[in-house]
Amino acid sequence: MDFAEALDARMEEIASACTQCGKCFQACPMTVPAGIHGAEPSFVLSGLVDILRGKEGNAEAETWASVCSSSGNCIEACDYGVNPRTMVRLAQFASTRRREGESVKNNAMKSFRAMAKAVRVVSRMQLDASLIDELQSTPGRKKLEAPPDVSLYTGCNIHKTPHILILCLEVIRAMGLTYEVVGGPSACCGLFQFHAGDAETSGRAGLSTLNQIEAIGAGEKLSWCPSCQTQFQDVIIPNRKRMTGEGDFALTPFFLFLERHIDQLKKLFIHPVRKRVALNERPGEPHVIRAVKRILTEIPELEFVELDVQRAGLMSNYLTVTPLFKDELREKEFRAAADAGVTTLATIYHACHRELCHYEKTVTFEIINVMELIGESIGVKAEDIYKRLKMMDEVEAMMADCADLIKSHGLDPNEARDVLLADQLAANPLQGRFVGR
Missing domain, CATH: 3.40.50.1860 (Rossmann fold)
Structure with missing residues (x-):
């Protein structure tokens, strides 16, 4: 059984378990802003179940799946052991795969490459090469002589705000623990490909990253990014268990680790x-x-x-x-x-x-x-x-501030400028009514 087959089997299992009572729909905070709060809950759920089974479903179910913000309010609302958040996420995937057809792989590739380029450029406009290497997975980097106390899986996009990750590592060091970092675009959880409807590439990426984390042999396996955490626990790990029988892998969110200690x-x-x-x-x-x-x-x-x-x-x-x-x-x-x-x-x-x-x-x-x-x-x-940088508002001011790093990393200034605009770092930065000063 390959990853896509395992995912299809899981969607059928969840579809069969759902009673279509609609309590999860009623608990969702997104139905009002999406304009579907007046829909009959059981009708929406029947459409969602159809989508999981590869059918068209109904417009309300399509809309609900498309606006899921993973708030999780729905989870406690279910009395039948179904995780509605996972169910809606899988329906969103199934709907995208059905709608996009043969375009899913190309869409997934474009989505991932855009993210990877943004992470590469934005992080390099803030840090020098040696610190960049320390904060992400670097092929060929010398490993510790013994397995570290912890491994920290960072995900990708935290590297745009590297001071957060630097502080995480400083805290681990202050606790007297050794660590190994796994993260950056070379260690992907498969989320971007999953959102694009490409099960095969999503599975390949996520399973490869699980292998990287396991190979470190750390005493505790930590994660930072909640998107990656839910992608692993809702999609990648359950699928691997279905494919191989291996189901004992778990990642601990970083703040739970701190609370534990x-x-x-x-x-x-x-x-x-x-x-x-x-x-x-x-x-x-x-x-x-x-x-x-x-x-x-x-x-x-x-x-x-x-x-x-x-x-x-x-x-x-x-x-x-x-x-x-x-x-x-x-x-x-x-x-x-x-x-x-x-x-x-x-x-x-x-x-x-x-x-x-x-x-x-x-x-x-x-x-x-x-x-x-x-x-x-x-x-x-x-x-x-x-x-x-973001408080500068104007992209040219940001470019001037980062000119030395742009040069030292060999970044194309035009590409850097385009990334800043596309990544919303410098695009219409203050769109809000509240002024408190």
């Missing part, structure tokens, strides 16, 4: 952080949110503030399919943070940080990543160059 971590929190902090929360991985809050409460003199606002999406970029809804959530969060008198709004994930950090110019609080708070208490720092 909280007693050790607390001893490193030697510097008070006198800030009033709210979190930019995402509901997709609630155990990660819980872990982050626990960690923040251990930082001396840090005051944590809960914001009573709606949350949606695995990360902020998962809401791009409903841009007005995304803007509305951001505006409400900014208003609530300002009303609460916070000094700091802390992002958890890299994609959220990329989308929010430059709004610092228009609000009454700083916007930083939670790793910066952890690093501050431990006594380690890393400059957020991405935010510094």
